[in-house]
Amino acid sequence: MHGIIMVFFFLVPSIPATLGNFLIPLMIGARDLAFPRINLLSWYIYIVGGVVALTAVVRGGVDTGWTFYAPFSTTYSNTHVLLAATGIFVAGFSSILTGLNFIVTVHKMRAPGMTWSRLPLFVWGHYATSLIQVLGTPVIAITLVLLGLERILHAGIFDPNDGGDPVLFQHLFWFYSHPAVYIMILPGMAVVSEIVACFSRKAIFGYGFVAFSSVAIAVLGFLVWGHHLFVAGQSMYASMVFSFLSFVVAVPSAIKVFNWTATMYKGSISYETPMLYAFGFIGLFTIGGLTGLFLATMAIDVHVTDTYFVIAHFHYVMVGGMVMAYMGGLHFWFPKITGRLYPENWGRLAAMIVFVGFNLTFFPQFILGYQGMPRRYASYPPEFQTLHVMSTAGASVLAVGYIIPLIYLTWAWKYGPVSPQNPWNAKGLEWEKSPTPPPTFNFDTQPIVTEPAYNYSGTGEEVEIG
């Protein structure tokens, strides 16, 4: 249940539906999204899906994990598989509608002068994310419908006795769920691009490369699902191709990491809370990404597949990457959202607690996995205990690190000092042209864009892309 809730009800909607929803119209100089009512509808759909999934939780949970692998989910499990699958099915539509809304908005509602090559990278990242959401999410919906048909009517799609194939489920599932991890991480990268440029007081290095690497990740992300099936009895040649393509995805991801680093080089860096989270993102995402290459290597994957190594890997990407970026983004745009400033020193303290707690939680899991501790087991040989206790200790620290911001952000919303319009002296329409907090239709007058994004030096060099 941890996986289902975190993946489908936190990670997938988190940055796009909150920060993306709030900021995309502000960043491109629009009054609202293209379809405001559909936007509200998508929230209601999300809530309905969430309530259905929570019903499954309250009634005893699901024992299939978030992946619902057949035949366990279709034939053997006695838990509330259908209820959980329905919740995810419903919430998927929320994701599709949000993505659709963003795509139309970015195409049709940019302010005069806001060309594609002047779009903030936040918008580029969300544009790429929305493409995956619109193209990928229907596949998980179909997969879950097939799962239901199989479970209720024994349709035989995943059952060899009726001519089906259980591995087909894994193909269908990962055809969505691998791109879905890019739905989760691309908005995180989008947030970090904004933060790094602002707190280095420099234009982002290689704007065009960063923008197109988002799209490249979105496209390539659809071609690598087979690396989840190396040990599932997939053909050796297919595995080799998937292994190669998985290495290829590392290229645009590395472009981003190198370009953020190059942006910081000789920048005038200041260490406010959002920047600390951005540092955390870059470091931890790099570890998560590089261990992803270990796992894309077939020989290593056969050794560590379904161990804690995999768990540590994707938590470095998801928690160390995505949640760090989310926290950084929340702090960065907190003045914009609430019109108030948060206590900076508490923010820095919490960011450091999160970083330490995170590493203490998940680094031991790399070692555990390498030594052979399998996933999804509730008991283990005694020699693993030390590392498990370290990990639990880290999780406690991490929990404290998340509760502190919850408290001071709530406090600052009500009692924080009133924020000026642009507390960070950041570039971008949302800070420069829109009052803080913004009025209902965002801008007092229609903004007109006359300079490229991140023009911190004021020279206005134009980048040409596309």
Add this chain to the structure above:
Amino acid sequence: MSTTLSPPPRIEPRPNYLNVDYGWRSWLFTTDHKRIALLYLFSITAFFFVGGIFAVMMRINLLQPEGVSVTIHTTSCSLCTGLSWSSSSWSRRFPRHWEIF
């Protein structure tokens, strides 16, 4: 010699998306992307902490090699639904397990 200071003029906050309207209807039937973003923010934060509780339960479970059983049990008082973790005898007395993984 005294200067009388008149109280500073009260500055009305300019209308923004937060103070333009109040009441639950203005939130649940809004079409403002900023207000919808906040609806999402609160619901997503709630789900994050629900998922976080499951993570904590798993980490407690993994403290000991044989597994610390994390059980949700309902006592005779229907309001006192509580969370307890302890060794195996407890899980036999309160067999209603939650699937936490």
